[in-house]
Amino acid sequence: MALGKQSVMDILDDTPDGEAIEGSAKPGTIRIILADSQAIYRVGIRKVFALEDDLRVVAQADSFENLRTAVGRYPTDVVLLEGSLLAGTTNAIPELLRTAPEVKLIVQAVGADESQTVELYRRGVRGIIPRTISPDLLVRCVRRIAAGETWIDNQSVNWVIEAYRAQAAALVSPRSQPRLSPKEMSIITCITQGKRNKEIAFQLGTTEQVIKNYLRKIYDKLGVSDRLELALYCLHNKIVQADLDEELVAQKVIHE
Amino acid sequence: MTRNVSGNGVLFALDHELQPGLKINFSLRMPGAVLGAAHDVLVHCAGRVVRCSLSQSQYLAAATIDDYQFAEQ
Incomplete structure (x- = not known):
């Protein structure tokens, strides 16, 4: 695989000489890549895994681009990925899984969000864990997921089941409208009022990037x-208000 | 008078002919009540005529929407 010079330099190899460690790994060892923008998390998690004989960090990455390069370079069983590295990407997870279909992805999310959770599982993530997860639970999670299980909490199970139900209902009744969350509806209302992303973010008390993420989902839906x-x-x-007749009038046509 | 509109183009009914290739500016007024806005939503558009034909007593002109901007509320 041809790697750009910058990409190679940006991968934060676990081994000092930058070589893969698969040759020295015992059979059954779970090979892990840590992808996190914050060095303190990478260092801390690596120390947690270092105490376990069957867990081995083969590489670290501080951006999604570097993760993609690392996954292509090192045979990997599990990727532990900071959720915010996916911000601004659309097909990041499917792309990663195309590069390494056997890799199992665990996403560390800052907060639980229904649409994001469902979307992550739909795209192939095997587990979503909080940033505040305890070391013991993290180790157990990695082992379970490496063994082929899915790591999902009760709240997320309900969201995923609800999403499948909604999808099934939409298939049975193709004329039904896509299911939009209250927040998505709020954003749509702002958009149709001509507000800019920055104004919407201010009004809803969030960031412009979050609004962009929501918009992408809304467009897809x-x-x-x-x-x-x-x-x-x-x-x-008439998804905003359904009680008035449709009307659209072009006011004027101005010749240039 | 707008006959049809999509995100890419508009079909106008006119009483005079427009030459294909002509660059035009136009505004779309969308009813605020349907869109959840206090006032009607105005979108300023720029595009060009791609075809124009006589249909019964009026001309039907199809135009692209190359650029648009939601008007300030």
Whole structure:
């Protein structure tokens, strides 16, 4: 595999000389890549795993780009991935799994979010854990997931089941509208009022990046590609308010 | 008068002909009540005519939407 010079330099190898350790790994050893933007987490988690004979950190990455390179370079069983490294990406997980189909992904998320949780599991993540997970539980999680299990808490189970139910209902009734969360509806309302992402973020008390992430999901759900299409979709389907007749008038045509 | 609209283009009904290739600016007014806004939502668009044909007593002009901007509320 051809690697860019910068990419190679940016991978934070576990071994001093940067070589893969698979040759020295005992049979049954779980090979792990730590992908986290914060060195303190990488260092801490690596120390936790160092106490376990069957867990071995083969590489570390501080960005998604470097993770992709590392996964292509080192045979890996489990990737422990900081959720925020996925921010701003759309097909990051499927891309990663195309590169290394056998890799099992664990995402460390800052907060529990229904749509994000369902989306992560849908795209192939095997487990979602909080950043505050205890060392013992983290070790158990890695072993279970390496063994082929899925790590999912009760709340997430309910979200995933609900998502499958909604999907099944949509298949039975293709004319039904996509299910939108209250927050997605709030964002759509702001968009159709002509507000900018920054204004929406301020109004909803969040960041512009979060709004962008939500918008991407909304576009995917509704099959639109931009704000104008979204507004037109809302107009045609009356998803914001359903009690008035559709009306769209072009005011004027100005020749240039 | 707008006959149809999508995210990519608009079909206008006009009483005069527009030449294909002509660059035009137009505004779309969307009913605020349907969109959950206090006022109607105005979108300023820029595009160009791609075809224009006579249909019965009026011209139907199809135009692209190359650029647009939601008007300040």
